[in-house]
Every structure is written in C-alpha cells, then in structure tokens.
Amino acid sequence: xxxxxxxxxxxxxxxxxxxFVQVLYYMMRSCSQPKERIHLYCVATCLVKMGLDIxxxxxxxxxxxxxxxxxxxxxxxxxDYLSSLFxxxxxxxxxxxxxxxxxxxxxxxxxxxxxxxxxxxxxxxxWSAYIQLAxxxxxxxxxxxxxxxxxxxxxxxxxPLCGYLMLLHSWEAVSPERMSPWGSVPMNRVRSLAAxxxxxxxxxxxxxxxxxLLELIQxxxxxxxxxxxxxxx
Numbered sequence: 001x002x003x004x005x006x007x008x009x010x011x012x013x014x015x016x017x018x019x020f021v022q023v024l025y026y027m028m029r030s031c032s033q034p035k036e037r038i039h040l041y042c043v044a045t046c047l048v049k050m051g052l053d054i055x056x057x058x059x060x061x062x063x064x065x066x067x068x069x070x071x072x073x074x075x076x077x078x079x080d081y082l083s084s085l086f087x088x089x090x091x092x093x094x095x096x097x098x099x100x101x102x103x104x105x106x107x108x109x110x111x112x113x114x115x116x117x118x119x120x121x122x123x124x125x126x127w128s129a130y131i132q133l134a135x136x137x138x139x140x141x142x143x144x145x146x147x148x149x150x151x152x153x154x155x156x157x158x159x160p161l162c163g164y165l166m167l168l169h170s171w172e173a174v175s176p177e178r179m180s181p182w183g184s185v186p187m188n189r190v191r192s193l194a195a196x197x198x199x200x201x202x203x204x205x206x207x208x209x210x211x212x213l214l215e216l217i218q219x220x221x222x223x224x225x226x227x228x229x230x231x232x233x
Contacts, residue, residue: 019169020142021042023142023165023213024041024042024145025042026212027145027146028145028149030154030158031149031151031154033149040090040095041098043089044086044090044095047085047086047089048082048086049141051082051083051084052109086099090102097148098148101144101147102141102144108140111136112133116130116134116181125182131167131185131189131193134167135163135164135166138170139163139164142162143162161204164196164197164200168193168221169220172220172221197217201213201217202214
C-alpha cells in the first residue's frame with residue numbers, strides 16, 4: 001500500500017521506527033485495546049512518524065544546482081505522501097476521532113519543533129525547557145494516543161512515559177555533542193530522566209506488559225537506564 005515506484009527510485013526508503021511501534025503496541029495493550037485496533041493504529045501512526053522523520057532530513061542549506069533542489073522537493077513530497085496514508089487507513093475503519101487526535105498531535109509536534117529551532121539561537125539554555133520541548137517532538141504522537149485510549153490511571157503513567165522513552169531513545173542514536181544545539185545534555189539531567197522513566201514503567205499494568213516494556217527498555221536504551229535498572233534492582 002505504501003509503495004510509490006517513482007519516489008522509491010529517487011529516495012532512500014525510510015527506516016521503520018521499531019522502538020516507536022513497540023512502545024505504542026505495549027501502551028495499547030496496557031489500555032485493553034483489541035488486537036485489530038492495535039494493529040490498525042500501529043500501522044497508521046508509523047506512517048505519520050515516518051513522514052515526519054523524512055521531513056527532518058530536508059536540508060535548510062542553499063542547494064547548488066537543480067539536482068539538490070529536486071531531491072529536497074521530493075523528500076518533502078515523500079514525507080507528505082507517507083503522512084497522508086494514515087488518513088486512508090483510519091478513515092476506512094471509521095476512526096474519525098483517531099484522525100483528529102493524530103492530526104492535532106502532528107500540529108503540536110511541529111509547534112514544538114519551531115520552539116526548539118528558536119531556542120537553538122540562544123546562548124544560554126534552560127535545560128528544563130529544552131527537555132520539555134524535545135519530549136513533545138519525540139513522544140508527541142504517542143502521548144496523544146495515550147490520552148485517547150487510556151483511562152485516567154493508566155494515562156497518568158503512559159502520557160509522560162511516552163515522551164521520556166522516545167527522548168532517551170533519540171539520544172541513543174547520536175553522539176553526545178549532537179544531543180542538543182548546545183552539545184551534550186548534562187549527565188545529571190539524563191540520569192534524572194532515566195530514573196523517572198523507570199519509576200513510571202514500573203507502574204504499568206498488567207504485569208506481562210510491564211515485563212515486556214522493561215525488557216524493551218533494556219534492549220533499546222543503554223547506559224543511563226541500564227545503570228538505573230542495576231542500581232534499583
């Protein structure tokens with residue numbers, strides 16, 4: 001369904017965000033959603049995420065020659081194409097409220113990105129403000145679905161947990177000096193975030209989902225969370 005031969009010939013096929021999909025899967029299981037709905041939203045939300053990720057690869061630098069401009073335009077088109085497919089997936093199943101939630105979440109993610117870009121020009125940084133915006137960018141889609149699917153008790157854990165997990169995972173993919181526009185995030189901030197993440201993860205119900213989630217954390221997110229797991233036992 002997501003094949004477009006012209007785009008595939010021109011652009012690198014985007015990577016499936018496996019960690020993102022697994023967090024969504026565990027969240028929906030925890031919130032007692034049926035298997036068919038879990039599958040639907042994992043596919044639809046993955047398409048949105050992949051579209052946003054492609055847009056992040058578009059360079060703001062001035063391109064020399066027509067080929068560079070053409071590649072940039074096609075990247076924007078590819079991101080829009082993938083993002084648009086979630087409408088079709090959810091509309092076919094009558095998930096109108098889900099379309100609304102995800103559309104608003106995309107707006108919030110883009111708004112947070114603009115906030116981060118604005119902060120990038122500042123000499124002094126408020127790490128608390130930066131982390132809050134970065135959590136909205138990385139975990140905004142999942143947090144929106146946590147508000148949509150979960151009852152109040154589960155929502156109180158999953159909504160912030162989605163942001164924490166996705167932000168920590170995003171830091172895993174880059175070198176320390178690229179964790180923020182100002183370089184490495186202070187380690188005490190990272191450790192604090194890791195401790196809060198584990199505390200929230202240990203509140204997740206039912207037990208089998210909590211076990212699977214903690215195993216996912218161990219496999220995908222390394223040093224700070226693993227150190228906290230060992231320390232807390």
